[in-house]
Amino acid sequence: MLERLDRLPPDPILGLMAAFRADTDPHKVDLGVGVYRDDLGDTPILKAVRQAEQAVLARQNTKSYVAAAGNPGFNQAMERLVFGADHPALTDGRVRTIQAPGGCGALRLGAELIRAASPDSVVHVSTPTWANHIPLLSGSGLKLERYPYFDPATGGVNFSAMMGTLEKLPARSVVLLHASCHNPTGADLSEAQWRELLPLFKSRNLLPYIDMAYQGLGIGAVEDAFGIRLFCSELPEVTVAVSCSKNFGLYRERTGSLHVVTQTKAAADAVLSQLVRIARSIYSMPPDHGAAIVHEILDNKGLRELWGDEVAAMRKRIQGLRRDAVQQLKKFHPQRDFGFIETQRGMFSYLGITVEQVRELQSRHHVYMTDDSRINIAGLRRENIEYFAQAVAKVLAPR
Numbered sequence: 001m002l003e004r005l006d007r008l009p010p011d012p013i014l015g016l017m018a019a020f021r022a023d024t025d026p027h028k029v030d031l032g033v034g035v036y037r038d039d040l041g042d043t044p045i046l047k048a049v050r051q052a053e054q055a056v057l058a059r060q061n062t063k064s065y066v067a068a069a070g071n072p073g074f075n076q077a078m079e080r081l082v083f084g085a086d087h088p089a090l091t092d093g094r095v096r097t098i099q100a101p102g103g104c105g106a107l108r109l110g111a112e113l114i115r116a117a118s119p120d121s122v123v124h125v126s127t128p129t130w131a132n133h134i135p136l137l138s139g140s141g142l143k144l145e146r147y148p149y150f151d152p153a154t155g156g157v158n159f160s161a162m163m164g165t166l167e168k169l170p171a172r173s174v175v176l177l178h179a180s181c182h183n184p185t186g187a188d189l190s191e192a193q194w195r196e197l198l199p200l201f202k203s204r205n206l207l208p209y210i211d212m213a214y215q216g217l218g219i220g221a222v223e224d225a226f227g228i229r230l231f232c233s234e235l236p237e238v239t240v241a242v243s244c245s246k247n248f249g250l251y252r253e254r255t256g257s258l259h260v261v262t263q264t265k266a267a268a269d270a271v272l273s274q275l276v277r278i279a280r281s282i283y284s285m286p287p288d289h290g291a292a293i294v295h296e297i298l299d300n301k302g303l304r305e306l307w308g309d310e311v312a313a314m315r316k317r318i319q320g321l322r323r324d325a326v327q328q329l330k331k332f333h334p335q336r337d338f339g340f341i342e343t344q345r346g347m348f349s350y351l352g353i354t355v356e357q358v359r360e361l362q363s364r365h366h367v368y369m370t371d372d373s374r375i376n377i378a379g380l381r382r383e384n385i386e387y388f389a390q391a392v393a394k395v396l397a398p399r
């Protein structure tokens with residue numbers, strides 16, 4: 001039976017990670033997979049994580065199962081982090097949370113929930129969106145369609161085109177939105193645009209499905225959750241998938257959460273029972289370790305402050321790299337305006353070069369990025385930013 005299977009090409013992002021590891025050139029630059037790096041090119045364990053981990057391990061006296069919905073302390077701490085402690089949806093008892101194996105696990109659980117509630121639902125995703133959104137969501141059996149989002153001419157959001165499409169969607173359509181630090185473009189909705197979208201979602205009865213994978217790495221933890229907090233206080237139903245991979249640096253620990261806001265407490269309880277059933281039928285229960293660490297950090301004043309400082313340092317470093325990249329690109333290729341990189345947020349930007357130029361950057365200069373020219377800004381370092389800009393200028397130079 002297995003003889004019939006075709007061999008598949010590698011995943012566009014994870015395949016690039018393997019290609020970079022195999023490259024032995026000393027000048028190689030990894031702008032591929034979305035992993036935060038420091039100026040030495042390392043992805044260190046955060047100090048807050050290290051300390052919390054030690055406390056968790058010292059206290060742990062069993063490896064028995066935790067609970068069907070995961071660690072309740074983690075779930076509550078995540079609700080407070082994502083929504084803000086006194087958010088009306090929380091105080092009204094209309095939010096249910098399940099711990100998930102990473103943001104990916106959360107996204108899939110949410111998709112399976114939507115499918116259980118309404119099998120013919122269509123999920124509308126931005127053009128472009130994170131490559132893995134497509135298999136994660138469509139793998140549940142839901143249909144996917146696109147709405148316009150990114151404007152390559154300005155490096156920002158083509159908001160009128162986005163509104164124009166969303167205005168025509170049938171009621172009960174699902175719309176996937178990025179809370180902040182849009183992956184892959186770095187172009188975010190402004191607070192004013194979130195406010196403008198709200199009446200449209202209300203009047204057309206659309207279900208927002210908001211993905212937040214970078215809370216704290218854009219403007220700040222509160223600002224980055226603006227859209228979630230607004231939509232969840234004003235709309236009857238919202239689904240929110242959250243990842244702790246980047247802001248807690250817990251990538252391999254697969255730590256995330258799914259939060260579902262419903263109209264009534266009874267609906268919320270039904271949703272949680274469905275989520276627990278879905279999780280049980282796929283992987284039974286989520287892994288404990290990462291969630292135990294996040295719980296420890298968020299419920300301990302000192303650790304929480306330390307973590308907040310570490311997230312702020314990561315954010316500031318990315319913002320500084322954005323400025324430096326623009327400066328260096330201007331120096332070596334003044335013909336093109338790369339200023340948009342500085343106004344965008346989070347870990348990613350589109351460089352706006354062709355796939356042939358991307359391939360040439362990789363083969364001739366050992367600079368790695370995905371084919372759509374998405375760069376992970378955090379992969380740049382003070383010592384290689386000039387090399388990167390020179391390499392880009394070389395592939396852009398007329399022949």
Ligand code: LMR
Nearest residue numbers: 013032033034035132183
């Ligand atoms: C990325 O976009 O590179 C990250 O979110 C890592 C991944 O799993 O794709």
